[in-house]
Amino acid sequence: MHEMGIAVEIYRAARDAVRDHGSGRLETVTVSIGELSAVEPELLRFAWEAVVAGGPDAGATLSIRWCPADQHCPACGEAKDRSDGSWLRLCPDCGNPLSINGGTELDVEQVIFVPEETT
Numbered sequence: 001m002h003e004m005g006i007a008v009e010i011y012r013a014a015r016d017a018v019r020d021h022g023s024g025r026l027e028t029v030t031v032s033i034g035e036l037s038a039v040e041p042e043l044l045r046f047a048w049e050a051v052v053a054g055g056p057d058a059g060a061t062l063s064i065r066w067c068p069a070d071q072h073c074p075a076c077g078e079a080k081d082r083s084d085g086s087w088l089r090l091c092p093d094c095g096n097p098l099s100i101n102g103g104t105e106l107d108v109e110q111v112i113f114v115p116e117e118t119t
């Protein structure tokens, strides 16, 4: 499950972002995950909970923005789903390879944290 490694990376990036602004406890971290990034959102959320559990940021939420790939057929010109039952991305109407844009996102978009109270 490579999601565990990704969750650790996201956590590290989020902690760095908090440190840049002082200190505090993570509340919500938003990440964008592309359809083609080979990340399973449910597994990533599960891994995230394991990463933050027991630490100072236990209970922090991982918010996932799913980014579908934008695909279209160069012959038909429309956005298409790939043919059912095939891993090849072929146009279900004419069989041409689909042109794919995006869907490979794997980015930390936003880090929300509760600043530590200074006395």
Ligand SMILES: [Zn+2]
Pocket: 073, 074, 075, 076, 077, 091, 092, 093, 094, 095, 096
């Ligand atoms: Zn087509």
